[in-house]
Amino acid sequence: MKPRITALSEKKLIGCKQNMNYAAYNSVSLWQSFMPIKKEIVNTVSADLFSVQKFPEGFWCNFNPNTIFEKWAAVEVTDFECIPANMNSLVIPSGWYAVFDYKGDASDAPAFFESIFGTWLPNSAYVVDNRPHFEILGSKYKKGDPNSEEEIWIPIRLK
Template identity: 50%
Template sequence: MNPRIEHLKKKKLIGLNVKMSLTDNRTGQLWRQFSPRVKEVQNRVADDKISLQIYPPSYFEQFKPTTEFEKWATVEVTDFQEIPNGMKTLIVNGGLYAVFDYKGPSSDMSIFQYIFSKWLPSSNYAIDDRPHFEVLGSQYKNDDLESEEEIWIPIRQK
């Protein structure tokens, strides 16, 4: 599976976030809080939802499943004029991304194993210290075998 390489423009996001680790995965809880409130967000760019992770700088070099990172449940907006009560804003700066079109259940982590242990080491790229995210579009069906999403990995030339 080869990704397409895209230069992302700056994104403005509104949503909710939580600190978590892979061993204390609170993704479901976060989305259960955010999903019913999505309609409160004004000036959305699209119907897509964005699941985003902000990892500490050494997260991948010294990987431990207990290391905490920031997880976001968001949508992209044109501006921050109206922010629903209790929600936060986040700006994702532009840059180079490897974009993987993934089909399968969100619980299957083998795609990430492939990206970080096979594709990345054999590519001309290294992980960049910017947010990682998944675009959950109209074909996304959570943990369904037919679910589709885009996985965006921040990269830079080696």
């Protein structure tokens, strides 16, 4: 497991959000509400989808699966001039990210994240930074397909 360490420029996103936790994690309803209306967003940068987690401060220091966080289904936009009804805007601030390439369906994702936070991160020169975490679901993403590919972006800073 070797991520790319990447400097991210600020990103503007528009999408739908929902509060949830990992104990009862289920993002299906969020994506079901977003996908039929995403065509209303007129100033998209690309066809990529963003699956974003906005955690409260200290979330990873004292991990508790019952702690509530914001989950977003969104797309990147050029500006916030036209935000459709029932959607919200989110700015992902610039900063450093560890970018992991993930291949497989969602069933292997918990073990992959466990290896990031349980093995890679503690043995790296970095700690988690307090910025949104996200996955980019690009052209190689195929829901439920074992050959699906996506990028996992974890915000980091030096220890």
